[in-house]
Amino acid sequence: MLLLGIDIGTSSVKVSVVDAASQKVQASAQYPDEESPIIAPQPGWAEQSPEMWWDHAQKAIALCNVTAAYNPTDIAAIGIAYQMHGLVLVDKDQQVLRNSIIWCDSRAVEIGDKAFEAIGEEQCLSHLLNSPGNFTASKLAWVKENEPEIYNKIDKVMLPGDFIAMKLTGEITTSVSALSEGVFFDFETNSISKDVISYFGFNEALFPKINEVFSSHGELSVSVAQQLTLKPGIPVTYKSGDQPNNALSLNVLNPGEVAATAGTSGVIYGVTDQLGYDKQSRVNTFAHVNYTEQQKRLGVLLCINGVGSMYRWLKQAFGAAESYLQLNEKAAKVPLGSDGLRVLPFGNGAERMLNNKMVGAHFHNIDLNIHSQAHVIRAVQEGIAFSFRYGLDIMRENGMNPTIIRAGKNNLFLSELFTESFVNITGVPVELYKNDGSVGAALGAGIGAGIFSSPQQAFEHMHPVQLVQPSTKQLELAYQEWKTLLEKQLVNK
Numbered sequence: 001m002l003l004l005g006i007d008i009g010t011s012s013v014k015v016s017v018v019d020a021a022s023q024k025v026q027a028s029a030q031y032p033d034e035e036s037p038i039i040a041p042q043p044g045w046a047e048q049s050p051e052m053w054w055d056h057a058q059k060a061i062a063l064c065n066v067t068a069a070y071n072p073t074d075i076a077a078i079g080i081a082y083q084m085h086g087l088v089l090v091d092k093d094q095q096v097l098r099n100s101i102i103w104c105d106s107r108a109v110e111i112g113d114k115a116f117e118a119i120g121e122e123q124c125l126s127h128l129l130n131s132p133g134n135f136t137a138s139k140l141a142w143v144k145e146n147e148p149e150i151y152n153k154i155d156k157v158m159l160p161g162d163f164i165a166m167k168l169t170g171e172i173t174t175s176v177s178a179l180s181e182g183v184f185f186d187f188e189t190n191s192i193s194k195d196v197i198s199y200f201g202f203n204e205a206l207f208p209k210i211n212e213v214f215s216s217h218g219e220l221s222v223s224v225a226q227q228l229t230l231k232p233g234i235p236v237t238y239k240s241g242d243q244p245n246n247a248l249s250l251n252v253l254n255p256g257e258v259a260a261t262a263g264t265s266g267v268i269y270g271v272t273d274q275l276g277y278d279k280q281s282r283v284n285t286f287a288h289v290n291y292t293e294q295q296k297r298l299g300v301l302l303c304i305n306g307v308g309s310m311y312r313w314l315k316q317a318f319g320a321a322e323s324y325l326q327l328n329e330k331a332a333k334v335p336l337g338s339d340g341l342r343v344l345p346f347g348n349g350a351e352r353m354l355n356n357k358m359v360g361a362h363f364h365n366i367d368l369n370i371h372s373q374a375h376v377i378r379a380v381q382e383g384i385a386f387s388f389r390y391g392l393d394i395m396r397e398n399g400m401n402p403t404i405i406r407a408g409k410n411n412l413f414l415s416e417l418f419t420e421s422f423v424n425i426t427g428v429p430v431e432l433y434k435n436d437g438s439v440g441a442a443l444g445a446g447i448g449a450g451i452f453s454s455p456q457q458a459f460e461h462m463h464p465v466q467l468v469q470p471s472t473k474q475l476e477l478a479y480q481e482w483k484t485l486l487e488k489q490l491v492n493k
Contacts, residue, residue, distance in 0.1 A: 002074045005442030008053050008082040010264045011035040015060035016438040023461045026070040029063035031056045044106040047099035054167045073231045079238035079445030081245035081437045082161035087139040092155040101139045104305050106350035112138035119195045127188045131281035136182030141200045157206045161239040169218025172208040180287040190293050213289045214448035237448030243267050244289045249440025250406040251459040258402040262412035266307030270300045270400045282353045302391040305348035314380050328415045331377035337478040340365045343383030353391045357493040385421035386482045408435035423468045425475045432466040
């Protein structure tokens with residue numbers, strides 16, 4: 001019995017076909033090879049076409065199928081992971097009304113801040129667990145205010161994973177986890193937030209039917225099944241934002257367990273059973289994939305926008321002809337601390353942990369007689385690690401004190417230099433796993449379809465491939481210098 005997982009990322013779409021019995025990957029594909037474009041009509045804006053995601057998902061599935069490594073008719077369930085917080089709008093004919101306003105778009109910060117003030121700080125934090133800030137609800141309000149002709153045509157408001165499920169099945173559903181990531185959900189009343197709906201003037205009919213994350217979200221339509229060479233009627237039994245899904249794929253489901261990722265954005269995600277919140281909404285609390293009204297499981301999420309995006313920019317600007325491995329090897333030859341070169345990696349929109357300020361990326365202390373390309377590469381990796389430490393200290397203020405962090409051995413965690421910098425500056429060991437968001441989505445589909453008797457069974461064959469322990473505290477002085485530089489920038493914003 002096979003499971004299909006689809007991961008709708010910002011850079012590409014990844015698809016995996018997993019054997020449920022062994023939990024081994026039968027085939028995996030990514031589309032496109034180069035990073036997908038982000039449309040930026042104005043500085044601080046970020047959009048992508050939902051139809052592009054759908055096109056890339058179909059092509060990635062086709063690439064898996066042509067491997068002939070499995071029989072597509074043996075696929076029994078489909079799971080979807082997706083970039084969080086994106087706004088997708090469709091009309092009554094399920095036609096997309098505009099490009100998706102994606103997670104790193106900053107246009108709605110002021111709208112969200114005004115809502116936070118008007119609804120009330122205590123009310124927002126105690127009921128929503130977050131400020132409306134720069135989340136999906138505020139982005140929808142931006143459309144209502146600035147594009148009324150589009151807003152008036154909306155039949156349903158969705159997140160990116162809801163859209164892909166719609167394209168597969170023709171049905172539109174959502175979940176408590178999805179609503180909470182959009183800051184549409186009231187945890188006290190366990191329903192769509194009346195405060196948010198009322199303040200922004202949204203019609204509750206715009207929101208899809210609410211299903212559990214692990215449940216049926218529709219069945220593969222005949223026409224789409226024919227296009228994809230799959231069996232009609234395959235259920236979509238799991239939908240989750242990429243960070244809760246990354247946690248699931250690392251078997252992070254219980255209070256005190258913590259996951260991290262360093263892809264396009266950087267995230268530390270810890271599970272708790274407490275309806276808590278950061279008073280400044282610098283880290284955010286959402287319903288985890290296994291949240292229920294009876295058993296609270298919430299994910300406390302630290303997000304740093306400029307992680308993989310910063311390293312991608314570095315490669316394009318300083319080493320386009322070289323591989324990431326070659327860049328990492330060069331950087332490893334530079335002394336710890338990069339001979340005083342410091343980098344603030346915040347050039348990808350408003351940063352939540354910095355109170356939604358747009359700080360920008362900065363290089364400090366460049367010495368033209370000392371610093372080389374290798375110094376720049378190392379300083380960028382150290383700067384990203386420092387940003388994780390800065391955010392983790394905020395999480396610690398809010399009671400999240402991890403003793404170990406689980407991460408997939410991919411993206412920046414493929415770099416020994418970055419991994420060691422991360423571990424040494426946070427002081428927390430990291431367990432690395434051979435994991436992947438699309439594999440996690442496939443296993444999530446198996447849980448949702450009842451193929452696995454429990455989440456534990458879905459991950460019974462998962463074991464760490466590496467444990468990285470802290471080995472030095474020598475980066476602390478460099479971090480304190482970096483933090484001082486950041487705080488000076490924050491004063492000016």
